[in-house]
Amino acid sequence: MDDQLLSETFVELTDTLVAGFDVIDFLHVLTDRSVQLLDVSAAGLLLADPRGELRVVAASSEAARLLELFQLQNDQGPCLDCFRTGRPVAAADLAAAAQRWPRFAPAARRAGFAAVQALPMRLREQVIGALNLFRADAGALAPPDVRVGQALADVATISLLHERSMRHSDTLNEQLQTALNSRVIIEQAKGKLAERLGVDMDQAFALLRDRARVSNRRLSDLAWAFVDGTEALTGPAASETRQPRPDSRPRS
Amino acid sequence: MAGQAAVRGGRVAAADACAAAVAAVEVTGAWLIAASGAEAGHLMRVTDEVSGLLAELQMTLGEGPGPDAVASGGPVLASDLGEGEAARRWPVFTPAARQAGAAAIFVFPLRIGVIRAGVMGLYRERPGPLNGSYLGDALVFADTATLLLLDAQDQAAGEAAARSGPGGQPTDLALHRAEIDQATGMLTEQLGVGIAEAFIRLRAYAYAHDRRLSDLARDIVERRLRLLPDPDPRQDGQA
Numbered sequence: 001m002d003d004q005l006l007s008e009t010f011v012e013l014t015d016t017l018v019a020g021f022d023v024i025d026f027l028h029v030l031t032d033r034s035v036q037l038l039d040v041s042a043a044g045l046l047l048a049d050p051r052g053e054l055r056v057v058a059a060s061s062e063a064a065r066l067l068e069l070f071q072l073q074n075d076q077g078p079c080l081d082c083f084r085t086g087r088p089v090a091a092a093d094l095a096a097a098a099q100r101w102p103r104f105a106p107a108a109r110r111a112g113f114a115a116v117q118a119l120p121m122r123l124r125e126q127v128i129g130a131l132n133l134f135r136a137d138a139g140a141l142a143p144p145d146v147r148v149g150q151a152l153a154d155v156a157t158i159s160l161l162h163e164r165s166m167r168h169s170d171t172l173n174e175q176l177q178t179a180l181n182s183r184v185i186i187e188q189a190k191g192k193l194a195e196r197l198g199v200d201m202d203q204a205f206a207l208l209r210d211r212a213r214v215s216n217r218r219l220s221d222l223a224w225a226f227v228d229g230t231e232a233l234t235g236p237a238a239s240e241t242r243q244p245r246p247d248s249r250p251r252s
Numbered sequence: 253m254a255g256q257a258a259v260r261g262g263r264v265a266a267a268d269a270c271a272a273a274v275a276a277v278e279v280t281g282a283w284l285i286a287a288s289g290a291e292a293g294h295l296m297r298v299t300d301e302v303s304g305l306l307a308e309l310q311m312t313l314g315e316g317p318g319p320d321a322v323a324s325g326g327p328v329l330a331s332d333l334g335e336g337e338a339a340r341r342w343p344v345f346t347p348a349a350r351q352a353g354a355a356a357i358f359v360f361p362l363r364i365g366v367i368r369a370g371v372m373g374l375y376r377e378r379p380g381p382l383n384g385s386y387l388g389d390a391l392v393f394a395d396t397a398t399l400l401l402l403d404a405q406d407q408a409a410g411e412a413a414a415r416s417g418p419g420g421q422p423t424d425l426a427l428h429r430a431e432i433d434q435a436t437g438m439l440t441e442q443l444g445v446g447i448a449e450a451f452i453r454l455r456a457y458a459y460a461h462d463r464r465l466s467d468l469a470r471d472i473v474e475r476r477l478r479l480l481p482d483p484d485p486r487q488d489g490q491a
Binding site for chain 2: 049050051052056064067071170173174175177178179181182184185187188189190191192193194195196201224227228229
């Protein structure tokens with residue numbers, strides 16, 4: 001494990017105390033760091049909304065196949081088990097997990113994953129979500145990686161509560177819903193940008209994120225402005241690699 | 253909510269969410285404000301005098317959990333207006349609200365990402381959070397009200413007769429699918445419309461073609477289906 005990167009990641013936690021902190025971007029950074037620091041190939045943070053649905057708020061890749069795997073886990077899977085029990089849940093070999101998760105296990109394997117680990121996001125007695133880690137190779141995640149993974153999940157929880165009255169369940173619920181709504185804004189922006197530029201969702205997301213950083217704006221604020229029409233994002237000044245797409249040409 | 257509508261003798265409408273919420277989540281009263289975009293909304297429904305007072309206070313003062321909820325995009329849950337926090341956040345609104353008889357207020361922006369339909373507020377005479385499943389229930393009422401308000405907006409634009417949409421029968425509430433939000437965004441470009449209109453058209457298309465919203469959205473996102481604007485927007489076609 002890269003100790004330098006590990007230290008940096010935890011130092012970045014202090015960013016959460018700064019005004020203008022962008023929690024959505026931070027959660028994405030955490031999922032990226034999970035992949036860089038741990039022996040995993042994909043990571044996603046899921047939050048439970050008060051209706052009990054597990055919803056992705058950030059993932060190391062926006063690839064549809066990965067996001068589908070998170071979506072599936074509302075029905076069954078390591079995240080759901082983890083969320084319900086409040087304990088880590090793992091499968092070292094998904095090929096042997098078909099009985100445990102008859103729909104999730106084969107889907108995960110089709111997506112190229114051989115092992116999975118889910119770690120709970122806990123706040124005192126409450127489980128608010130899970131960090132979902134996928135490995136391309138079979139085999140359990142090593143204990144040091146599990147410990148660091150849990151610490152990253154805990155950091156994610158803390159970042160959602162940057163208000164001072166952290167013990168208040170009101171605040172937690174407000175923050176959760178706001179984060180979930182921000183995700184919807186970002187999805188809407190992804191769709192609009194992907195369609196305008198003729199790129200896929202992953203690329204559209206990367207463009208949004210880059211632009212937010214370059215212009216020093218919150219990701220969800222930029223996404224909002226783009227969907228709302230007050231932020232151009234594309235045009236002569238923007239991405240130089242794409243030509244404007246002709247209107248209304250049918251696509252196969 | 254259907255029960256509320258039956259009592260009223262009409263189709264299920266957004267306003268029914270108020271009375272239904274009061275019955276379901278142990279609050280004293282509720283109000284519903286309809287607003288599209290950034291304009292100030294209009295008060296559509298109150299279940300009692302105090303709700304009306306609370307709603308109007310906030311609209312007049314521009315201060316309170318409602319304006320905060322609209323600004324943040326997330327709910328504002330004030331379980332105890334007697335706590336110092338509320339008075340600090342809303343120095344003029346809080347004492348007035350307490351005097352009117354409210355001890356707890358919970359406000360939910362009616363929103364799907366960028367799409368804004370209004371605000372639903374609940375108040376209770378005694379303090380305390382929305383317990384257990386009540387918060388989840390309240391959010392379901394808020395989501396339902398959002399869809400009904402969007403349908404009503406659609407109909408108010410004068411296209412009700414030709415395009416009898418899903419209005420009053422919101423389905424597909426069940427799971428949030430990223431594809432639905434992505435497809436909505438894509439449609440703003442394909443149809444050259446704003447985000448709320450794009451969502452309305454998406455649902456109308458699904459309803460007209462008897463398709464599940466999530467399946468339709470997936471087809472659009474995976475570019476198997478593309479909607480083209482038609483001079484008559486009631487007949488959005490497919491490529």
